[in-house]
Amino acid sequence: MQRKDYILREGVSLTVLTTDKFKSNLLIVELRCPLRQETATHNSLLTNVLSRCCRRYPTLREFNIALEELYAADLDAYVSKTGEVQKVCFKLSCIENDYTYDGTDVLAGGMALLGAMIFDPLLEEGAFPSRLVESEKKNLKEEIESIKDDKSRLALNRCVKYMCADEAYSVAVGGDCAVLETINSAELKAAYDRLISTAPVSIYFVGKDSPETVRDYCERYLPFTPREAELFYTDSSVKAGGVKRITEKGDSIQSKLCMGFRTHRTVKDSDYGALLLACDVLGSPSGKLFVNVREKAGLCYYCSPLLDGIKGLLIITAGIDAADRERAESAILKEIDEIRQGNITENELESAKISALTAYKEIYDSPTAIINWYSTRRGMGFELSPEEMSARIAAVSAEDIAAVMGTVCPDTFYMLGGGVCDD
Amino acid sequence: MTELFENTALGEKYYKTNVKGLDIYIIPKKLSTVYASVAVNFGSSDVEFEREGERVRLPAGTAHFLEHKMFDMPDGTDAFEQFSLLGANANAYTAASRTCYMFTCTDNFADSLALLLRVVKEPCFSDASVDKERPIITQEIRMYMDDPYWKMHFGLLGALYKDDPIKDDPAGSEETIAEISPELLYSCHRAFYRNDNMALCVCGDVEVDTVVSVAETVLEKTEPVSLTRIRPEESPMPVFDRAEFRLDVGTPLFAVGIKCAPPADGEGLMRADAEHEIILQAIFGKSGSFYNGLYEEGLLGDRFSSGYSSEAGCAHIMLYGSSDDPDLVYRRVYEELCRRRNGFLDAEEFERAKKVCYSAALDTYNGTEDTANAFIGFVFEGGDLFKYTDYLRNASYEDVKKTFMESYKPERMAFSVIYSKEEQNG
Numbered sequence: 033m034q035r036k037d038y039i040l041r042e043g044v045s046l047t048v049l050t051t052d053k054f055k056s057n058l059l060i061v062e063l064r065c066p067l068r069q070e071t072a073t074h075n076s077l078l079t080n081v082l083s084r085c086c087r088r089y090p091t092l093r094e095f096n097i098a099l100e101e102l103y104a105a106d107l108d109a110y111v112s113k114t115g116e117v118q119k120v121c122f123k124l125s126c127i128e129n130d131y132t133y134d135g136t137d138v139l140a141g142g143m144a145l146l147g148a149m150i151f152d153p154l155l156e157e158g159a160f161p162s163r164l165v166e167s168e169k170k171n172l173k174e175e176i177e178s179i180k181d182d183k184s185r186l187a188l189n190r191c192v193k194y195m196c197a198d199e200a201y202s203v204a205v206g207g208d209c210a211v212l213e214t215i216n217s218a219e220l221k222a223a224y225d226r227l228i229s230t231a232p233v234s235i236y237f238v239g240k241d242s243p244e245t246v247r248d249y250c251e252r253y254l255p256f257t258p259r260e261a262e263l264f265y266t267d268s269s270v271k272a273g274g275v276k277r278i279t280e281k282g283d284s285i286q287s288k289l290c291m292g293f294r295t296h297r298t299v300k301d302s303d304y305g306a307l308l309l310a311c312d313v314l315g316s317p318s319g320k321l322f323v324n325v326r327e328k329a330g331l332c333y334y335c336s337p338l339l340d341g342i343k344g345l346l347i348i349t350a351g352i353d354a355a356d357r358e359r360a361e362s363a364i365l366k367e368i369d370e371i372r373q374g375n376i377t378e379n380e381l382e383s384a385k386i387s388a389l390t391a392y393k394e395i396y397d398s399p400t401a402i403i404n405w406y407s408t409r410r411g412m413g414f415e416l417s418p419e420e421m422s423a424r425i426a427a428v429s430a431e432d433i434a435a436v437m438g439t440v441c442p443d444t445f446y447m448l449g450g451g452v453c454d455d
Numbered sequence: 456m457t458e459l460f461e462n463t464a465l466g467e468k469y470y471k472t473n474v475k476g477l478d479i480y481i482i483p484k485k486l487s488t489v490y491a492s493v494a495v496n497f498g499s500s501d502v503e504f505e506r507e508g509e510r511v512r513l514p515a516g517t518a519h520f521l522e523h524k525m526f527d528m529p530d531g532t533d534a535f536e537q538f539s540l541l542g543a544n545a546n547a548y549t550a551a552s553r554t555c556y557m558f559t560c561t562d563n564f565a566d567s568l569a570l571l572l573r574v575v576k577e578p579c580f581s582d583a584s585v586d587k588e589r590p591i592i593t594q595e596i597r598m599y600m601d602d603p604y605w606k607m608h609f610g611l612l613g614a615l616y617k618d619d620p621i622k623d624d625p626a627g628s629e630e631t632i633a634e635i636s637p638e639l640l641y642s643c644h645r646a647f648y649r650n651d652n653m654a655l656c657v658c659g660d661v662e663v664d665t666v667v668s669v670a671e672t673v674l675e676k677t678e679p680v681s682l683t684r685i686r687p688e689e690s691p692m693p694v695f696d697r698a699e700f701r702l703d704v705g706t707p708l709f710a711v712g713i714k715c716a717p718p719a720d721g722e723g724l725m726r727a728d729a730e731h732e733i734i735l736q737a738i739f740g741k742s743g744s745f746y747n748g749l750y751e752e753g754l755l756g757d758r759f760s761s762g763y764s765s766e767a768g769c770a771h772i773m774l775y776g777s778s779d780d781p782d783l784v785y786r787r788v789y790e791e792l793c794r795r796r797n798g799f800l801d802a803e804e805f806e807r808a809k810k811v812c813y814s815a816a817l818d819t820y821n822g823t824e825d826t827a828n829a830f831i832g833f834v835f836e837g838g839d840l841f842k843y844t845d846y847l848r849n850a851s852y853e854d855v856k857k858t859f860m861e862s863y864k865p866e867r868m869a870f871s872v873i874y875s876k877e878e879q880n881g
Contacts, residue, residue, distance in 0.1 A: 056821060091747065386539075393488075
């Protein structure tokens with residue numbers, strides 16, 4: 033895989049990763065904004081409105097027909113969260129021209145549509161048509177409320193809400209229903225203008241075409257103006273102030289436990305590798321949580337750690353019976369303590385390392401994973417290849433893992449109570 | 456003997472060979488990740504069969520319980536731990552028609568494959584280990600019971616099928632798993648985990664010789680067992696046309712099902728798969744008049760999808776989505792199906808749908824896991840993934856129309872809906 037970087041304009045970069053491993057191409061345009069309550073919902077709604085139609089294809093149906101004629105090119109707009117940064121993303125995924133059966137230039141057509149989606153929206157009297165905005169507000173509201181459909185995700189969200197109550201991190205990246213209510217089409221257009229003209233832009237491409245071809249397409253279809261190449265900071269230094277224990281009554285059979293910790297470590301830190309391995313020792317398919325909390329104690333079916341290497345959080349989640357909460361918490365804390373004490377077997381260390389190294393190799397098998405890797409690190413202002421990270425992992429010792437786990441602080445233990453919960 | 460099969464238009468090929476009765480398929484692919492999966496032709500729908508003249512009925516969830524316990528190795532170790540040491544990521548799942556054991560790895564492929572084959576070959580159960588598994592599986596069952604999509608899906612299957620086990624949770628229930636014993640698991644292993652009742656599929660940058668030599672070393676000959684699977688007779692009509700639940704969901708969710716006659720053989724399956732995908736894409740796809748009409752009206756949002764499923768002798772079409780007024784959507788689906796019986800599709804709709812389905816099929820070749828899983832989906836049915844794109848491209852308008860007229864019968868529709876607890880009916 034060959035990599036070529038361009039600065040198209042100040043604040044607008046392009047990274048082309050050339051490979052012939054895949055039958056499709058992937059291009060992602062990322063606009064970065066600080067994650068804020070005042071703007072998050074606007075950005076989220078914008079992605080709904082922009083991906084629905086454009087001036088040239090003013091209805092969803094016409095837009096979709098144009099895409100399907102390009103062998104079902106997938107064009108999408110969405111928001112995603114990395115730490116306290118909201119990324120507004122525009123994605124084009126289309127089959128490689130070699131595989132069409134009628135000679136269509138899918139990439140050229142797809143780039144033109146991507147450009148139309150971002151730069152040439154359907155407008156009426158200088159604003160988005162209000163009928164369109166109102167209809168997408170309804171769709172976004174449904175999307176936001178659908179979090180209730182997945183109780184594990186809901187519990188995780190609630191846990192973060194309590195844990196990071198006064199931090200930007202707790203702002204819902206997909207938007208907030210109360211803010212959504214207030215947005216009108218003129219206001220949304222102003223948010224769009226601000227976003228398109230000021231947010232730093234990173235474009236990534238993974239596919240077979242040459243870097244020059246991709247650069248030419250970007251110059252032609254993505255006319256971003258120069259802007260400040262700003263980096264937005266995520267605060268990973270917040271200290272835990274003793275354990276907060278929270279229970280909320282949920283409407284489910286199983287209870288969802290989320291134990292939140294502060295790690296004070298990000299992917300930028302030199303001992304992040306040790307933290308990553310600590311999580312693997314806990315949460316791998318043969319990890320301490322699986323062996324002890326699931327297999328020996330029979331407390332749950334799943335029990336796994338989630339590590340946010342940008343914000344510096346570790347959240348362990350498990351689906352349990354409400355009555356088992358105390359037992360589950362102490363069983364999980366016991367395993368964390370085992371690691372702190374340095375009770376890590378050679379096998380555990382070895383398999384954690386090999387699992388991390390395998391994961392880094394696998395990145396190159398997924399266009400999305402490759403782009404995520406570079407995007408996350410660029411967004412924090414540094415470069416580190418999967419190979420460099422692998423070298424760091426290889427050098428980690430059991431003592432390093434114990435030491436880093438020793439600095440991880442419990443913060444918020446949350447449970448979304450189910451079935452037989454008496455609260 | 457090793458045979459080579461190629462699809463030159465896709466630039467893809469695979470090898471087929473057999474070691475001690477086990478069919479082995481190797482799909483070379485120049486990616487870092489190798490994926491290997493052993494599929495056992497024993498799934499959650501195989502609850503009743505006749506073996507050497509004796510009629511056997513299994514408690515629901517037996518195949519899934521067995522899947523969980525196969526990772527206990529005879530030397531007392533847990534196979535997951537050994538996979539981890541090799542850097543391989545192992546997993547397993549149980550579907551209606553099969554149980555699959557798989558791993559991905561980037562190194563130590565041969566050792567990981569040997570371990571995978573030992574996992575399925577060497578059962579080791581005890582009263583204690585079976586007892587220990589019950590609370591874990593109970594939590595798994597409860598986890599799914601909280602999933603509204605799961606509830607809706609099985610609600611619909613319950614409306615479509617009267618007695619067929621396809622309508623039941625593959626994990627069984629807390630009551631049925633209480634009946635499972637080590638003896639029962641051993642007898643199922645003997646009956647189904649035979650080389651001639653399994654298939655191995657490997658996709659990645661590996662040599663055929665490596666796979667064959669590992670299989671020859673690990674596998675032992677297994678004795679054929681004469682076994683007849685028994686499935687309840689099913690009427691072509693649904694049992695009832697509506698299942699309704701109330702759960703704590705945001706917007707009501709719905710699933711519309713249409714019961715179809717299952718295809719007769721592998722070729723029929725590939726043809727049916729291709730033709731149904733084209734029909735569903737043309738009529739209910741994102742560029743179609745149906746979806747867009749309802750979207751403009753505010754009756755449908757982004758969450759709307761469709762699919763055809765044919766597994767374990769049961770075939771049906773499903774449409775999923777969310778809507779403030781699911782009943783109205785159901786009526787519209789009914790009307791759309793009636794309307795399409797006169798006129799069906801125009802030529803443009805038909806050709807465009809073929810392009811979309813072709814592109815989706817091509818996408819399965821981008822990763823080793825997707826390729827192998829799609830491949831395995833056809834193996835026991837006698838189909839061949841590598842021919843599937845040809846079925847899509849060569850599907851004729853007349854054949855597709857015929858399939859539509861035969862399968863999309865409004866009187867075979869059923870409906871499953873999850874209302875939000877806060878709201879009243881529709």
